[in-house]
Amino acid sequence: MKPKTGDFNRAAASALADADVQRNMRGLYDGFHMARERAAEATPNWEDLRDRARAVKAHTIEYLDHYLGMAAENVERAGGKVFFAKDADEASRYILDLAAARGVKTVIKSKSMLSEEMGLNARLEEAGVEPVETDLGEYLIQLRGETPYHIVAPALHLSKEQVADLLQEEIGGPRYERAEDLTAAAREQLRGKFFEADMGITGANFLVAETGTLVLVTNEGNGRMCTSMPKVHVAIMGMEKVVPSMEDMGMFLRLLIRSATGQRLSSYVTLVNGVRRDDDVDGPEEFHLVVVDNGRSKMLADPALREALYCLRCGACLNACPVYRKVGGHSYGWVYSGPIGAVVSPMLTSLPDAKDLPYASSLCGACREVCPVRIDIPRMLLHMRSDLAEGGPHSGSPRASLAERLTMKAWRLAVARPWMLRLANRLARLAQRPLVKDGRLRKLPPPLSAWTRHRTFPAVASRPFRDRWRSELRKSRRDG
Amino acid sequence: MKASLFVTCVVDQFYPEVGESAVRVLRRLGVEVDFQEEQTCCGQPAFNSGFRSDAKPLAKRFLDTFESSESIVIPSGSCAAMVRVFYEELFHDEPDLAAKARNVAAKTFELTEFIVDALGITRLPESSGPPRRTRVTYHEGCHLRRELGVMTQPRALLEAAPGVELAPMRQADVCCGFGGAFAVKYPDISGGMLADKLRHVAETGADAVTACDSTCLMQIAGGMEKSGMTTRAVHVAQLLDEAMG
Numbered sequence: 001m002k003p004k005t006g007d008f009n010r011a012a013a014s015a016l017a018d019a020d021v022q023r024n025m026r027g028l029y030d031g032f033h034m035a036r037e038r039a040a041e042a043t044p045n046w047e048d049l050r051d052r053a054r055a056v057k058a059h060t061i062e063y064l065d066h067y068l069g070m071a072a073e074n075v076e077r078a079g080g081k082v083f084f085a086k087d088a089d090e091a092s093r094y095i096l097d098l099a100a101a102r103g104v105k106t107v108i109k110s111k112s113m114l115s116e117e118m119g120l121n122a123r124l125e126e127a128g129v130e131p132v133e134t135d136l137g138e139y140l141i142q143l144r145g146e147t148p149y150h151i152v153a154p155a156l157h158l159s160k161e162q163v164a165d166l167l168q169e170e171i172g173g174p175r176y177e178r179a180e181d182l183t184a185a186a187r188e189q190l191r192g193k194f195f196e197a198d199m200g201i202t203g204a205n206f207l208v209a210e211t212g213t214l215v216l217v218t219n220e221g222n223g224r225m226c227t228s229m230p231k232v233h234v235a236i237m238g239m240e241k242v243v244p245s246m247e248d249m250g251m252f253l254r255l256l257i258r259s260a261t262g263q264r265l266s267s268y269v270t271l272v273n274g275v276r277r278d279d280d281v282d283g284p285e286e287f288h289l290v291v292v293d294n295g296r297s298k299m300l301a302d303p304a305l306r307e308a309l310y311c312l313r314c315g316a317c318l319n320a321c322p323v324y325r326k327v328g329g330h331s332y333g334w335v336y337s338g339p340i341g342a343v344v345s346p347m348l349t350s351l352p353d354a355k356d357l358p359y360a361s362s363l364c365g366a367c368r369e370v371c372p373v374r375i376d377i378p379r380m381l382l383h384m385r386s387d388l389a390e391g392g393p394h395s396g397s398p399r400a401s402l403a404e405r406l407t408m409k410a411w412r413l414a415v416a417r418p419w420m421l422r423l424a425n426r427l428a429r430l431a432q433r434p435l436v437k438d439g440r441l442r443k444l445p446p447p448l449s450a451w452t453r454h455r456t457f458p459a460v461a462s463r464p465f466r467d468r469w470r471s472e473l474r475k476s477r478r479d480g
Numbered sequence: 481m482k483a484s485l486f487v488t489c490v491v492d493q494f495y496p497e498v499g500e501s502a503v504r505v506l507r508r509l510g511v512e513v514d515f516q517e518e519q520t521c522c523g524q525p526a527f528n529s530g531f532r533s534d535a536k537p538l539a540k541r542f543l544d545t546f547e548s549s550e551s552i553v554i555p556s557g558s559c560a561a562m563v564r565v566f567y568e569e570l571f572h573d574e575p576d577l578a579a580k581a582r583n584v585a586a587k588t589f590e591l592t593e594f595i596v597d598a599l600g601i602t603r604l605p606e607s608s609g610p611p612r613r614t615r616v617t618y619h620e621g622c623h624l625r626r627e628l629g630v631m632t633q634p635r636a637l638l639e640a641a642p643g644v645e646l647a648p649m650r651q652a653d654v655c656c657g658f659g660g661a662f663a664v665k666y667p668d669i670s671g672g673m674l675a676d677k678l679r680h681v682a683e684t685g686a687d688a689v690t691a692c693d694s695t696c697l698m699q700i701a702g703g704m705e706k707s708g709m710t711t712r713a714v715h716v717a718q719l720l721d722e723a724m725g
């Protein structure tokens with residue numbers, strides 16, 4: 001999928017100006033975010049669980065080659081095939097070749113962020129294979145030709161009315177008003193596809209190394225049907241998704257599901273072990289696991305960004321993020337959005353092209369506060385900013401504009417020494433004189449004019465604290 | 481107990497009255513306050529923008545200025561977080577400076593944290609003047625809460641302050657949208673976040689909104705003036721000063 005990460009400013013401006021988007025986003029805090037808060041509150045030892053999960057992730061990522069090797073061995077032992085793809089293209093080609101070899105016409109898909117990252121649907125269509133998204137939200141955005149708006153709620157930005165219009169236009173028939181009827185209409189469409197499809201493609205929430213078990217978490221049961229109805233099941237997985245043992249799953253499922261939706265358990269948790277065995281009532285004849293790097297090793301190689309690979313893709317950081325709640329998912333210009341997207345998207349595409357993303361944060365830390373594995377996103381954003389501003393392994397040469405560099409130098413000069421600060425104070429007071437009224441600046445000239453669109457600015461004090469200290473405070477001592 | 485006040489560049493240049501209040505409050509609580517005149521800025525604007533080489537000389541200046549202080553008190557959660565949390569990261573490849581940063585970090589406090597945790601004070605002396613009643617709502621600064629873990633201390637002091645009634649705010653811990661350079665680089669996103677904050681302030685019906693950071697208050701006060709709200713924006717130091725004065 002071609003990134004549009006360079007378009008953040010324009011996209012954010014249009015999201016801010018869009019009343020529908022703002023209304024649809026407003027419920028996120030009281031909805032998903034508060035549901036997570038209540039679920040965390042109600043779970044005994046929640047904070048210990050987070051610590052333990054983080055430790056397991058850190059350990060697994062540290063020994064990733066070992067655990068991937070173990071996982072591959074166990075998948076193969078259960079009759080599956082494993083392919084390691086270095087990038088999206090290699091992974092897509094493996095799937096296209098397989099589809100061609102098996103004469104596949106229709107593919108049913110369970111929601112996968114990696115599939116979006118690979119642009120897999122477009123590749124399938126080019127090859128004459130019809131991909132059908134079976135998660136309701138993902139189905140809607142497939143119909144609209146969009147990328148997911150949110151990691152767990154891909155169609156978060158659409159109102160019920162927009163969905164009603166969309167479905168009527170795409171599948172004909174009456175215009176339904178109630179959510180239940182809309183769901184039923186989509187379900188009716190999808191049901192036939194489940195029977196028709198020759199291949200099912202799913203993502204992977206986890207892959208248990210010691211057993212080779214694929215774990216899928218869904219609320220609609222569509223994931224389970226994708227793994228059990230077609231003859232061929234292909235699971236695509238980012239290489240960081242492996243976990244050592246089945247014993248860890250209780251902990252990870254509790255954390256993932258509660259962080260994502262506040263549910264104690266999702267409606268479906270599907271565990272898949274290889275191909276259908278003789279005594280199984282259903283299941284695929286073939287199982288393929290495609291393990292994808294696609295830039296993840298860049299994060300693995302940088303100790304400051306490595307923990308981005310601990311991410312469970314629960315979306316809690318999006319719900320908690322006040323910036324995401326204003327600009328929405330599409331402003332981030334690629335597949336991953338919100339705080340974790342601001343780290344992952346530039347790393348999987350290009351940091352210099354996505355240079356606005358690490359700056360699109362007030363560094364408030366709400367993301368880290370809710371992350372089930374305590375990923376320190378603000379710290380990673382700071383690291384990427386330094387890489388951009390001063391040059392580093394991900395940006396090469398410094399990418400700051402001349403204006404930014406000059407502003408920084410001017411500021412540094414002003415605060416370099418106390419006497420320079422005094423001088424800067426005097427100059428600022430001279431400069432502000434025509435603009436100050438009752439101690440405030442209500443309209444600033446460009447480039448600061450945008451600031452005063454939303455807020456007035458205090459005038460620089462005529463007697464800074466340091467002068468007051470010298471003349472009065474130093475002497476007055478304890479009498480207040 | 482002795483404390484060196486790091487007043488912050490924002491208070492020094494824009495809100496000197498906050499620094500004056502901090503001095504009076506600390507002195508009334510029996511603290512011997514000094515002000516090292518060599519101080520300027522902690523370097524956070526450069527660090528947060530990614531210009532670490534520009535932040536370093538300021539951080540070094542801070543460490544030199546305050547190395548021999550008994551304790552360092554800062555009326556800002558954000559600047560205190562810069563010193564306490566981020567200096568060590570800034571100097572991660574310079575072991576001598578990192579050690580110095582750790583040493584200084586261990587005795588650096590945000591103002592309310594200093595009063596409650598270091599001085600052990602949660603009861604405040606009665607005001608000598610006529611009793612005043614103010615209904616106040618508290619905005620939680622992001623770095624104060626999430627980098628320093630200071631959540632209960634400011635509320636405890638506000639509850640103990642004579643004449644102050646605390647009105648709880650919805651989403652008190654959600655960012656006001658300032659974020660330093662963020663508000664300059666993305667003024668409209670910041671403005672959207674500010675609008676939410678103002679709505680939550682207004683809902684409380686409080687006479688004043690308070691915080692431990694003058695930068696949050698700069699944003700909130702500026703937004704309130706622009707939108708015609710008459711709620712006062714005052715630093716916690718000023719409220720404590722008024723309550724005890």
